[in-house]
Amino acid sequence: MNGNVLLNTILLIIIIGWGGYELYQYFNRKRAAVELTEEEFKKNMRKVQLIDVREKADFDAGHILGARNIPFSLFKTRMVEIRKDQPVYLYDHNKALSGRAAVKLRKAGYEELYRLKGGYRDWTGKVKKK
Template identity: 75%
Template sequence: MNGNLIVNIILAIILLGMIGYEVYQHFNRKRAAVILTEEEFRENMRKVQVIDVREKPEFDAGHILGARNIPYSGFKTRMVEIRKDIPVYLYDQKKSMSGRAAVKLRKAGYTKIYRLKDGYQNWNGKIKKK
């Protein structure tokens, strides 16, 4: 009985730690970038760097017209291709990878970071397919 109590306490501590970490990551992603609606995103697209962080096959199947593909899987090494003096607009299929990419950019000293609210899956603007 005493052994079961210890195991339960350890499992509860692990679970609380995991929940705490997820909550921390959620707020970290929220602080890293400003969330834009599709209309706001479209408004200044010609003046910014639009980055699609999905993998190449997804990008090739269809992407926002004018976007560059820097997949999240290689983002850490390729983010040097992104200028710090021009705002960065990020998107992915939904919004989880763009949030992680925003955190990486913020840690690297980028300050003008924006994310598409509902991701590419709900984009109604112009697209390009390869």
């Protein structure tokens, strides 16, 4: 019986720890970039660096007109291509990866970071397909 109590206690601690970590990550992503609606995103997107963090195949299948592709899988090595002196607009399919990309950029000293609420999945504006 004591073995089961110990095992349950350990599992509970692991679950609470994991939940705390996920909550921390959620707020970290939320703090890293301002979330914009599609209308807000469209308003200034010609004056900013528009980055699609989806993989190349997804980007080639369709992306927001004017975006350039820096896949999240290559983000750590390629984020040096993004200028620090201009606002950065990020998006992915549904905003999970763009949040993680924003955290990396924020840690690297980028300040004006924005991401698309709902991601490309909910985008109704102009797109380009290869």
